[in-house]
Amino acid sequence: EVQLVESGGGLVQPGGSLRLSCAASGITVGSNYMTWVRQAPGKGLEWVSTIYSDSSTYYPDSVKDRFTISRDDSKNSLFLQMNSLRGEDTAVYYCARDTGVEFDYWGQGTLVTVSS
């Protein structure tokens, strides 16, 4: 059974930083494409970042140069380092496995609130 468990969310002030983690079981993070997707309160889904098995990384303009996706193969975990946080980054952040076509496994999400 595949499980993705996010952690690390919380309340942070504007301009602050936060590091999210996604612990995987049932799949090997380093052998898969892995993605972060977020959902602001009452809003839709937004792609945040993807890392390929060859370690190539991709971001939309809204988070480029502020967020960094990475992984630790020894811990079978995915990470999202978020810097220079803004109010509009407030959201539930999900990690998901990307088959190259579809996001087939999702975690339960972790809430990030950016507020003073």
Place this chain on the structure above:
Amino acid sequence: NFMLTQPHSVSESPGKTVTISCTRTSGSIASNYVQWYQQRPGASPTTVIYEDNRRPSGVPDRFSGSIDSSSNSASLTISGLKTEDEADYYCQSYDSNTWVFGGGSKLTVL
């Protein structure tokens, strides 16, 4: 980059059929696969259609997907509506290392 446009909300009665559209604003809808996700309140999204028209195991055949190049859109059709189908539905596609979601459509079964 492109966008995917969905109706904000749709509603239909139990037992009826509903279709949710997803229009690609630039580039061809047929150039990259379209997926559809269902999200119930408080839950993570789950796939109901992938690769335009394929159903994951466990998804009932009441759910079907299609694409129409003439309107540059994809569609999710749910037949024999059940109250449990009430949820938000999102289309998603990809192009040039960019993953795009539609804005989501709230399906009400009343």
